[in-house]
Amino acid sequence: MNFPVWTKRTTNSLNGVWQFKFTETNDFGDDDISGIEYDDLIAVPGSFDATPAYNGKRGIGFYRTTFTVAPGEAARLLFGAVGMYCKVFVDGCKVGEQYAAYTPFQCDLPPVAKQVRELVVMACNRFDYERYQLHENFFDFYAYGGIFRDVELQQLPAGSLIEWVGVDTIDYKTGALQVKIKSAPGRQTLELTIDGSDRQEFKDCEFKDGQQTLELVLKNLKPWSPEYPELHTLTVANETDAMTVRFGVRQVWTEKGRIILNGKAVKLLGYCRHESHPQYGPALPLAQLISDLQMLRDLGCNFVRGSHYQQDPRFLSLCDELGFLVFEESMSWQANCKNFADTKFIAAQLHQSRTMILSSYNNPCIIIRGFLNEGKSDIEEARDCYMALIKLFRELDPHRLLTYASDKGLKDMFLEQIDVISFNSYPGWYAKDPNDERPLCEIIPHIHAQLEGLKQRGLGDKPYLISEIGAGAIYGWRDPVCAHWSEEYQQEYLRIVCQEVVDNDAVAGVALWQFCDIRTCRGSYALGRPRCFNDKGTVDEFRRPKLAYNTVKAIFKKYNQQQESIL
Numbered sequence: 001m002n003f004p005v006w007t008k009r010t011t012n013s014l015n016g017v018w019q020f021k022f023t024e025t026n027d028f029g030d031d032d033i034s035g036i037e038y039d040d041l042i043a044v045p046g047s048f049d050a051t052p053a054y055n056g057k058r059g060i061g062f063y064r065t066t067f068t069v070a071p072g073e074a075a076r077l078l079f080g081a082v083g084m085y086c087k088v089f090v091d092g093c094k095v096g097e098q099y100a101a102y103t104p105f106q107c108d109l110p111p112v113a114k115q116v117r118e119l120v121v122m123a124c125n126r127f128d129y130e131r132y133q134l135h136e137n138f139f140d141f142y143a144y145g146g147i148f149r150d151v152e153l154q155q156l157p158a159g160s161l162i163e164w165v166g167v168d169t170i171d172y173k174t175g176a177l178q179v180k181i182k183s184a185p186g187r188q189t190l191e192l193t194i195d196g197s198d199r200q201e202f203k204d205c206e207f208k209d210g211q212q213t214l215e216l217v218l219k220n221l222k223p224w225s226p227e228y229p230e231l232h233t234l235t236v237a238n239e240t241d242a243m244t245v246r247f248g249v250r251q252v253w254t255e256k257g258r259i260i261l262n263g264k265a266v267k268l269l270g271y272c273r274h275e276s277h278p279q280y281g282p283a284l285p286l287a288q289l290i291s292d293l294q295m296l297r298d299l300g301c302n303f304v305r306g307s308h309y310q311q312d313p314r315f316l317s318l319c320d321e322l323g324f325l326v327f328e329e330s331m332s333w334q335a336n337c338k339n340f341a342d343t344k345f346i347a348a349q350l351h352q353s354r355t356m357i358l359s360s361y362n363n364p365c366i367i368i369r370g371f372l373n374e375g376k377s378d379i380e381e382a383r384d385c386y387m388a389l390i391k392l393f394r395e396l397d398p399h400r401l402l403t404y405a406s407d408k409g410l411k412d413m414f415l416e417q418i419d420v421i422s423f424n425s426y427p428g429w430y431a432k433d434p435n436d437e438r439p440l441c442e443i444i445p446h447i448h449a450q451l452e453g454l455k456q457r458g459l460g461d462k463p464y465l466i467s468e469i470g471a472g473a474i475y476g477w478r479d480p481v482c483a484h485w486s487e488e489y490q491q492e493y494l495r496i497v498c499q500e501v502v503d504n505d506a507v508a509g510v511a512l513w514q515f516c517d518i519r520t521c522r523g524s525y526a527l528g529r530p531r532c533f534n535d536k537g538t539v540d541e542f543r544r545p546k547l548a549y550n551t552v553k554a555i556f557k558k559y560n561q562q563q564e565s566i567l
């Protein structure tokens, strides 16, 4: 089940078959949609350019459906995610727009006399930096278009709405909680109900600046952990509205280079995972999310880095229920001087990061948050952007660990500001010496040098997470020479990496790059990306295991068994 749930609002799903029109020529700036002639049908959720009719095309997908709202009732449209950017029209009038592909947004509709309304979404997948700064055409993952996630219609009751609820664990041992609530300014009496039965009333709560913070203690405390992923619900109700969220009682902190969850040190073993499939693009069916998590569990993983954008809420709910730990980051890929000098880029980063934090605030699986993957964090020009994001994350989400995945290593300038050191590096793949036929011997010295350098810099107490490391292999390419792109080379590469990770206490964890092969950007970048795919998956894009799969599984599973025997 997906949360939050508003139990006093009529909510209808608008998922299903919509009318569709694709055009390569229309101008996205044109708000006149009256002349669109819909000549096709499309699925919502779905990615239009992952379907045979529109594969590889770039332009605008016009999605059309109708919906019904009782006359005189206010309503709200909720979009899970639309890519790459979009405008929303109701009855021909623009009611919203969004320039962040994996970020939910909503459009409020004032009461009207009409009952049946027309909804049109203009989803554009053209690269256009002036309009859309978050995905550029050199990013190493394909930029799809479409309505990727759920669309819902809510009828809004008249009165003060409960807009957002965030639950923080203050003490996992006692069940002491802090509850932050957003609603209309003014005074309200609230009723808080835990797990549907344990009710407490809070009279005369003042919502200064639209927010109120309450303390309460769970009576029937069941802490959340990977081993025992216990979940609780909290309903916050006033006389008009009621919002139910699901949360987990857990605290996470760092201590002497280790990540501590509810007082127990945990080593993160897992993968970076893109939301991607050749037949669905990023709009994965629920069955695929579950299959991916079954494979990750089979591999002996407890950890997923959601690279490189806000995650599907269904995936996060499954991670909550299955006990996976997650590193969630807002979208960026190798941001550079041009971006850091661009106020639109920084505003877009702050907007999508704020939305991500608030959307997945109550998912206990998320223990680490990040941003600006592989940004140029070794130059002074980056400082303002990094400091603005660090300030935002610290203010909005003070109870999680903060990091960013850096490929700058010890040249990185802002490591002192974060909780976990997350380094992306590919020793033995992007080798120091391109003429070295088997640079695998680079891997261990590289990891040790980074650890030593961090100690020299006084950062030895921060957990060291290998947030990306890996090698490419073309599925089915078996090569007795064991050369680059063979499954044998990747298998040997990951054996060395995984063994070091489980043996070395100084390594807090690893997110191998990557779980599955993914379609990547087109153009000459593809000369380093056979098939125009990023082939560093341990499974291919159809989740077919490569030789490395059983090697990673054996090492992670053996480590897990050793840990269980210690307990």
Ligand code: ADA
Binding pocket: 140, 373, 374, 407, 424, 468, 513, 534, 536
């Ligand atoms: C970087 C980047 C990944 C991917 C990887 C690779 O670390 O963060 O998205 O591009 O390199 O495959 O080289």
